Structure formats: structure tokens, C-alpha cells
Amino acid sequence: MRHRPRNAASALVFSAVLTAAALLSQQPAAAQANSNDDVLVQMKQAFQRGDKGRLAALLPQARGHALEPWAAYWELKARLQEAAPNEVQDFFARYPGTYQEDRLRNDWLLLLGQRRDWDGFSSALDGFRMGDDPQVRCYAILVEALQSGNTTQAQAHEVRRNWFAQKEADDGCLTAADRLVAARLLSPNDAWKKARLAMEANRPQAARGAVTIAAPDALPLFEELNASAAKFLAGRAFVAAKSRKELVVLALVKIAMADPEQAATQLDSKWGPMLSAEERNWLWGTIGRQAASKLSPLAGSYFANVTKNGDLSDDMLGWRVRAALRTGQWKEVAPAINAMSETAQLEPTWVYWKARALGVAGGDDRRAQARELYQSIAGTRGFYEMLALEELGQRTVVPTRPAPLTPEEKNAARSNIALNRALYAIAIGLRSEGTREWNYATNLHDKGGMDDRALLAAADFACQREVWDRCINTSERTKGTIDVEQRFPMPFHDTVLRKSQDIGLDPAYVYGLIRQESRFIMDARSGVGASGLMQVMPATARWTARKIGLAGFTPGQINDHETNITIGTNYLKLALDDFDGSMALAAAAYNAGPGRPRSWRNGPVMEAAIWAENVPFNETRDYVKKVLANTTNYAALISGRPQSLKERLGRVGPRDAAEPEPNKDLP
Helix, strand or coil, X not given: CCCCCXXXXXXXXXXXXXXXXXXXHCCCHHHHHCCCXXXXXXXXXXXXXXXXXXXXXXXXXXXXXXCHXXXXXXXXXXXXXXXXXXXXXXXXXXXXXXXXXXXXXXXXXXXXXXXXCHHHHHHHXXXXXXXXXXXXXXXXXXXXXXXXXXXXXXXXXXXXXXXXXCCCCCHHHHHHHHHHHHCCCCCHHHHHHHHHHHHHCCCHHHHHHHHHHHCHHHHHHHHHHHHCHHHHHHCCHHHHHHHCHHHHHXXXXXXXXXXXXXXXXXXXXXXXXXXXXXXXXXXXXXXXXXXXXXXXXXXXXXXXXXXXXXXXXXXXXXXXXXXXXXXXXXXXXXXXXXXXXXXXXXXXXXXXXXXXXXXXXXXXXXXXXXXXXXXXXCCCCCHHHHHHHHHCCCCECCCCCCCCXXXXXXXXXXXXXXXXXXHHHXXXXXXXXXXXXXXXXXXXXXXXXXXXXXXXXXXXXXHHCCCHHHHHHHHCCCCXXXXXXXXXXXXXXXXXXXXXXXXXXXXXXXXXXXXXXXXXXXXXXXXCCXXXXXXXXXXXXXXXXXXXXXXXXXXXXXXCHHHHHHHHHHHHHHHHHHCCCXXXXXXXXXXXXXXXXXXXXXXXXXXXXXXXXXXXXXXXXXXXXXXXXXXXXXXHHHHCCCECHHHHHCEEXXXXXXXXXXXXXXX
16 A cells, blocks of 8 residues: 555554455455555545546546445446446445445435436335435335325325425425325425425525425415515515415515514514414414524513414424523423424423423422423433433432443454444545444444444444544444443543643543544544634634743644643633633533623523523534533543532523623633
């Protein structure tokens, strides 16, 4: 090889994958060793550019390489539109059972569906193992309906669910929905509801597709309202309302997404009487959700106009709960959760808050029901599971480790061709490809995925190779057991503890944040330019280096783990001090910048758990909860003593005016 593996771990992966690849291709391992990793990297780059000629020229050089299936996939995928069916079948035959075969089968099925080649689709579907593409599933239901002449209500429900969930105007579920509406298995009202959801998500193309199904004659008016909802309501809406009042609903939805107060004024004073109760409820739910996501005190009053919670979406109901928690309106919490879909009601978030609401309501029966709810989720797997555990009078402790893996179990993971190929791809810089193949091997190749023992063995394989993100994520998939050392590893142990303790920072908090930020990937780089273990932005790194007197700092040092931890821990400590020691606020600042949580903390004083659940950004809300849960687990590991998440959370409220001004230049 032109480029030798960069470290011992890579060398081990390389050695293992040569053996695996030789078994796959029936070529001598020596042939694989002569392969050139650069060819694969160049082919990935050519694939990203859509350079079909370059891919075709490089493919012969990739033959016999351990990652040959990727090279062949990129080359054929780039020209799949023009490829002959026999070329696709040859690919399936050459790489049977691989992720690449199933990935291309997924791509081919989507193309056959778009072409309405139903016979070809049925033939290709038989070997499809992944089964996680909603569009393919919608096409499959459509094909079953065409072949059998009927569709079940369960199939119609599945199409509706997938269609409502899709963001873009993808062909599969749109086509299936069109056929099902024509067959009266879905109603035009379903199509109008899809249009509402698409308008809420700012996806006018998807909304246009739904309107085309519901009322194609209404498309010109839809185009007018999409161009300017305010102008439409001021002019043509009265005419439209006589026959297509659904268009008025879409216009008000569009206004509500940008200005909920303006939409509330219009609905209350002008349009409400023209609409049905269900349409009014949906609009008040939309307005309430938007106000709640802006932490507006008006959110509760908007939700109060809803006469039937069942008319709202799960997302609206979730924000109704959050707004009620924020203002202490506990009596509104359980009814809103009870109106959610069965799937949503089982989420630990809503199980926990429903139990809390029942406890506040009081009475022996309600308290008993609350206890049952806590018991159903209590554990150490996540934020609300830990809080439920504390409601039952217990604290987070290190779970008992499972029985040690046997040599046979370890060998099964180490001889798995797909896992080896995934680790090798990661080792040469093809992290996205390696991650996808690893996830497929552990979760999708066989129906139901690997069992717990196989997952633990696969995670151990990744841990031993120091591929920490696959180690953690694979171990997290176990259902009946927890290996805490796999889930919460502590790379760079001495450096993290020393740097944290030197500045009075809890090392468990640092580990909790790194685990969420980078999964301990040294060369991790975010889409906005954050780098390294602690995902530090270049400007933040320069500011922090100046602040702490780190002489001679240059941006290129940020990927050195010692420097990255020095910069990251010091910035985290400055943020923590800036937010009065609140771990929740400082974590939000680390993720979203300090300006936003400074604004989000204004309002009533509340439990930090309620505050965190009301964080307006989905990503930051999830981030804060995961960092605090991680921190609690790491504290139990490091200290060997039971730990309280609640104590770490504390309470959140406006800054005390008597306290020093915050560090206003904190980036």
C-alpha cells in the first residue's frame, strides 16, 4: 500500500479486513494488500461531484480492494438512471448480503417506482432486507393493492402515517395516497391535513401535491395564498371560503408560523365563524405551539381556545404540555398527553410528566397510577428515566455489568466481514460510509437486528479499536442489559481529570459533554466548523486562548487533544460561571451560544427539568438533557457512589440583578 495504516488500531483493522475481504472475493489476501486506499478516497470524491467518467476510470483499480463493494456501488449509483437491468442484477449477484447490495436495491426500487415498473419492483423487493425506507414501503403497498385489487385499512393507515411524516414531496407516498383517496380508503380531509402539515414545515411543494389530490381546481388559489397569505386573506379569501375554506386554513397556518399574534387576531375577529370546530382547533393549536416555542406568556390563552385536544397533532400537544408546565398549569398536562397518539404517550418524556401531573392532583388512586408510570420507565438509560428513578426514592448507580463475552462471541464479531469493512472505511477517512455499513450490519441486515450479546460483542470490537462512536452507539442498542463501560467510556482519562480539576470543573460534566459533542472522535468536524473532541469553533478557541493566557495558540492546534481539552474545559467553566453554576444553562450556551439561553432564562423561576423541556430549539433541548444524563452516569462511574440528576439540575430563573454582569463578550 502507498499509505500505511496510521496507527496500531488501524493496522489491526487492516489485517482483519484483509482476511474478511479475501473470503468475500475469494482472492488472496496479498492481492488486497496491494490495493491503494487513495483510489477509494478519489472515487468517493468523484461520486460526490457526480463525475461518472472518473468513477468508470478508477473502478478497475479498486478491484480486489477490501472496500471494492463501495467503489462498485458509487460507480453504478452515479449512472443508475441509464443502467440496464442486467447490470443491476449482476451487482446484486456479485455482492450478495452486503450493505452495498441492499443500498443499491433501495435506490433501484425507488427508481422502478418512479417509472411505474411494478413487475420489476415486485421482483426486486423480494431480496430487500433493509426495509426502513417509507417511500419504498408506500410503493410496496400500492403494488399489493394493484395486484390484489383491494387495500386494507391497516395499509391505508401506514400510507397516511408515512405520508404525513415525510418532509418533501417524494413520489412514493404521494402516489399511494392519490390512489387511496381515489379508492376512498383515505379521505380528501386527509389530503388537506397533509397540506397543513407541509405548510407548517415550510414545504410548499409538498403542500401543493396534497392540494392537487384533494382539489386540483383549487391550485390557482393555492398559488396565490402561497405567494402572500396576507394579501390572499385581504382579497380573494372570502370568495374562496364559499367553496374552499380549507384554503383559508392554509393561509392562516402560513401566517401563524411567522406571526402567531397576527394569526390569532385574524382567526378571532374575522375567520373563526366560517370554519369548522376541527379547523379552528387546529389553527389555535398551531398558534399556541408557535407562541409556546417563542416562550410567549400568551401561549396558554391561545391553547385555551381549543375545545377538543384530539383535533391537535402530537407536536401541538407536546407544546401545550410544555406551556402548561412553564406556567404551573398542572391540570392541563394529563389531558393533553392523553390525547396524543399511543406511540407518543409511551415516550419517557410524556410518561414522566403525566406521572408528575397525577402526583400534583393528589389522591391515593392517582398517586398509585403515577408510581406505576414511574416504574414503567425508571432506570439509567436517559434523562426522564433517571428522574423517574428519583421519584421512586432511588438514585443513579452503576448497573451490574453483564457476563463477560466468551471467546466465541468475540470471534463472531471480529470475523464479521461487514463490521471489518466498516472499521476499515472509517480508518481511511470514509467515516460516513463506515458508519452506515456498521449500523446496517448490527441493526438491519437480519430482521430485528443483532441480539444483545452480539451487540455487546460488536461494541467490544469497536471499543478495542478505539472507534468510540460505534462502541457507544452499538452498546446503547441493547435492550435487556447495560454494559456501562462500553456506553460511557473515558478516553484521555488523565488529561480530562487533570484539566477539569485544575479549574474547578466537574470531570463528569466534561465527559458528559464530550460524549454528546463528538463521541470522542478526534477529527470530528461539524457543519458549522467546530472541531475536535469538544467541538470548539475557531473564533471561540481564539477568544478562550486569549482569556486564559494560552501563549502562541494557532487554530491548527485545535485538533490536538490536549489543546482541545484545555480550550474546551476553560470555555465551559467560563460559561458555567456566567450562568451562576447552572449546568443546564451552560450546556445550552455551549450548544446554541450564550445569547439564547440568557433570553430563555427570563420568566418565572422553575425546575431546570421544566426549563430544559421548554428550550425552543429541538437540537438544544435534546442536547441539554443528554449532557446532564451523561454527566450523572459518569459521576456514578467516577465516584462509585449513587448520584442525583435532580441535584445537578436545580432551578432556573432570571439573573439576579445583584450579581455581577455576565461576561458579555463570551462567544
